[in-house]
Amino acid sequence: MSKKTAPPKRKNRTVQLGDMIGTALDPALRRRGFASRDLIAHWQTIAPTPWDKVAMPDKLVWPRRDRPAPEGAVLHLRCIEGHGLALTHEGPAIAASVNRYFGYLIVGSVRLSPLPLVPEKASAKPARHLPQETIASIKAATGTIEDAGLRLALENLGRGLMGRRRN
Secondary structure: OOOOOOOOOOOOOOOOHHHHHOOOOHHHHHHOOOOOOHHHHOHHHHOOOOHHHHEEEEEEEOOOOOOOOOOOEEEEEEEOOOOHHHHHHOHHHHHHHHHHHHOOOOEEEEEEOOOOOOOOOOOOOOOOOOOHHHHHHHHHHHOOOOOHHHHHHHHHHHHHHHHHOOO
16 A cells, blocks of 8 residues: 555544644634633633633734834734623733733733623522422512512522432
């Protein structure tokens, strides 16, 4: 057999997902302005607390070559709703943290992305089956509430709390 038609060699070892994917994500990341996946992959290490948990890089916008612009790229961050105002105030600290990690000026400023960050659901435990007596007591406790939305929310809260109790 020639080398061109030889079957690929198998690696009889476990391979991490990041190694398996290899450079498959690089073209998509380049369209978002990232030269490599380091900023996204190491965001938990790069970002200062609490931004490592409530924000994620969305894209890097590099200045055009034909226009005089400030040094460094603009980092757009997605963040959980309610943290946007604080993120705009903490932008210089986040930019400094990114630049410190890479060892050179990469980010000149930080802006809020228009798309929110949807937090990952923590490994939610499946809901326990509640006895009918418990469900009836929850409905009896919330039955006098006139607002249907509030009543439903309190019933869900009661089911959640009663489902966590150890009997």
